[in-house]
Amino acid sequence: MSAIKEPQFFAADILGEQRNICALPDYFRCFSGARNEKRIGEASTAYLGSANAAQCLKEFCPTARIIIMLRNPVDVMYAQHSERVFSNMEHIREFEAALCSKEKRVWQSGPFKNQEIDRLGYRELSQFARQVRRYFDAFGRENVHVIIYDDFKSNTAVCYADVLRFLGIVPDGNEEFGIVNANRRARSMAVQEFLRHPPKLLRALSRLLLSQHLRSELVSEAKRINSAYKPRPPLDETLRKRLQKECEAEVEELSQLLGRDLSPWSMS
Numbered sequence: 001m002s003a004i005k006e007p008q009f010f011a012a013d014i015l016g017e018q019r020n021i022c023a024l025p026d027y028f029r030c031f032s033g034a035r036n037e038k039r040i041g042e043a044s045t046a047y048l049g050s051a052n053a054a055q056c057l058k059e060f061c062p063t064a065r066i067i068i069m070l071r072n073p074v075d076v077m078y079a080q081h082s083e084r085v086f087s088n089m090e091h092i093r094e095f096e097a098a099l100c101s102k103e104k105r106v107w108q109s110g111p112f113k114n115q116e117i118d119r120l121g122y123r124e125l126s127q128f129a130r131q132v133r134r135y136f137d138a139f140g141r142e143n144v145h146v147i148i149y150d151d152f153k154s155n156t157a158v159c160y161a162d163v164l165r166f167l168g169i170v171p172d173g174n175e176e177f178g179i180v181n182a183n184r185r186a187r188s189m190a191v192q193e194f195l196r197h198p199p200k201l202l203r204a205l206s207r208l209l210l211s212q213h214l215r216s217e218l219v220s221e222a223k224r225i226n227s228a229y230k231p232r233p234p235l236d237e238t239l240r241k242r243l244q245k246e247c248e249a250e251v252e253e254l255s256q257l258l259g260r261d262l263s264p265w266s267m268s
Contacts, residue, residue, distance in 0.1 A: 002030040002042035003213040010053040010060070011046035018118045019046075029212055039065070039167050048131045049120045054138040064143070065167055066135050071149035072265040073126030073250065074243045078235050080125055086227075089117050096239055098122070111200075123246075129253040136257075146258060191226045195219055 007021035007030055021027050034040045047053040048068060057064055071079075081098055084090035090105060092098035105117040135144045145166040152159045156177040164171050198206075206215050248266045255262045 001040070003033065003216045004030050005042070005216075006044045006046070007042055008044045008046045010056040011044060011050040013052045014050050014120060015046055015118045018112060033213060038169060048128075049125055051134070054134040058138040064139065066139055066144045067147065067163060067166070068132060068135065068144065069147040069149055069152065070128050070132070070254070073128065073247045074235070074240055074265070076126050077122040077243065078232065080122060082232055084119070089119065096236070126247060127250060129250060129257050132254070132257060148260070148262070191222075195222055195226070 004020050007027055008015050008019040009021045009024075009027045011019060012022075021030065030042065031040050044053075047057070054066075057066075077099065078095060081090060081095045085093060088108065090098055091108075092101055092103075099122050105119075107113050107115055107117060132144070132146065145163065147159055147163070157175055160174065160177065161171060210218070244266045251262050251265050
């Protein structure tokens, strides 16, 4: 897997210069550790919402295999708000207020200070039917593996085995699946901002002295130390029901596209 977990290289249309990797040579360097592996990959979440990423990926690697995981859209919006607060991309701490606000979000510091934060809106994030259809159209359904998060959560081992089969990889016998990416908050937003936008001199020195892989490992460890893991409070039921109603048509369209009944996502 890429040394940088989410290069976001092919999502220029929504992230622009705020991508983690913006130049093709740098993208190739993300895989400098690869040798003779049957598959190499990366996990850029912005590719799903990007209008152009599917076609760009197809042109870059026509034989690519695409893995998409989908979750209840209401939960996606709520979780994304929490993640944006953690990453200092959202200054409106209350979810419903952030959801309703049309205010432009801007970076408070770093190389993009005072620039608008390039991200899809919360509701745009959950328009899964059109997003998945773009990949079906570009790669063909046989080359796109869709995972429903509910299945992944309830039977992780089966989902894992399905992914290995999809990729044509020999099962490794792994049966231990710990929880990763649990909900988190930053112990210090100042430290969080420093890790996200380190000083230019420090970045230059680190590039001279450390490999990209080691830099990524050190930053990941620092972020882990600065993170406190705590479950999100339950979403207000009145708000959940309202959002479920809003998402009902989208969920129905996705159900038809995937040939699977996802109507429980629209029910309390």
